[in-house]
Amino acid sequence: LLNESVKKIAIGASFNCAITNADRVKCWGSNSLGQLGYGDTTDRGITEADMNSLPYVNLGLDGSNQPLKSREIYIGAGGDSLCSIFMDYRVKCWGKNDLGQLGNGTITNRGSQASHMGNNLPYLKNVNNIDLVGAYLRTSGDEDFCLRSNVDTKVYCWGNNQFSAVSPIFPNTPSVPREYLVNPGDTAPFLVAGSQIAKTFTTNQEQSKT
Numbered sequence: 001l002l003n004e005s006v007k008k009i010a011i012g013a014s015f016n017c018a019i020t021n022a023d024r025v026k027c028w029g030s031n032s033l034g035q036l037g038y039g040d041t042t043d044r045g046i047t048e049a050d051m052n053s054l055p056y057v058n059l060g061l062d063g064s065n066q067p068l069k070s071r072e073i074y075i076g077a078g079g080d081s082l083c084s085i086f087m088d089y090r091v092k093c094w095g096k097n098d099l100g101q102l103g104n105g106t107i108t109n110r111g112s113q114a115s116h117m118g119n120n121l122p123y124l125k126n127v128n129n130i131d132l133v134g135a136y137l138r139t140s141g142d143e144d145f146c147l148r149s150n151v152d153t154k155v156y157c158w159g160n161n162q163f164s165a166v167s168p169i170f171p172n173t174p175s176v177p178r179e180y181l182v183n184p185g186d187t188a189p190f191l192v193a194g195s196q197i198a199k200t201f202t203t204n205q206e207q208s209k210t
Helices: 048-052 195-203
Strands: 006-011 015-020 025-029 070-075 081-086 091-095 136-139 144-148 154-159 178-181
Touching: 006 070, 015 070
Parallel strands: none
Antiparallel strands: 006 015, 015 025, 070 081, 081 091, 136 144, 144 154, 154 178
C-alpha cells in the first residue's frame, strides 16, 4: 500500500482487504481459494516488496469504461468470502462459495483464475440496485450475508442457512439473495450474526416475496 492512504479496511480470518483513497480494493494474506481476487492462488503480504507492489483487485469496468469504485467491502466472518458495494450500490462477491455465499446462483469459488474476475465477475442476482440506495451489508460466522436498504423495508439474504440464520422459512441454502419484507416502521439499523438475523425476521413478522 505504498504511498496510498486507506479509507476502509475489512479483516478476515486469514486475509485482509482495504479500500484506498482511489476507491479501489487491494487484498493481502492467504489466497488458497482465490479470495484475494487476483486470478491466482498466490499468497501476498509475506514481504515488504509484496505490499509495496500490491495491485488493485480487478472488479470490472463501469458504464464509462473506468474501473468500478467501491464504497464498502465486507469479509464474511466465516473467513474466505467477501463482497464489495460499489458507488451505484450494486454488489459483487468473490472467494469461497461452497454454500452459495457469493450470491450468484452457483456454488463455484471465484477469484483463483483471471477469467473469474473483472467484467466476468457477476453482480448479485435478484437484487435491483434502485432498491439499494444507502444499502449496507452484515455478515455472520456461518458464512451468510444480509443486505439492507435504508430507503425501504427490503432485506436480501443468502448463503449458509444452518440454524435458519438466513431464513427460518427456507430449509435450503439460498445461492441467490432472497428478498424479505419487514415492518414498514422498523428501520432495522442493525442485522447481526447467525440466529440473531432469524430473530430479527421473526420478531418483525417476516414475509417472503415469491
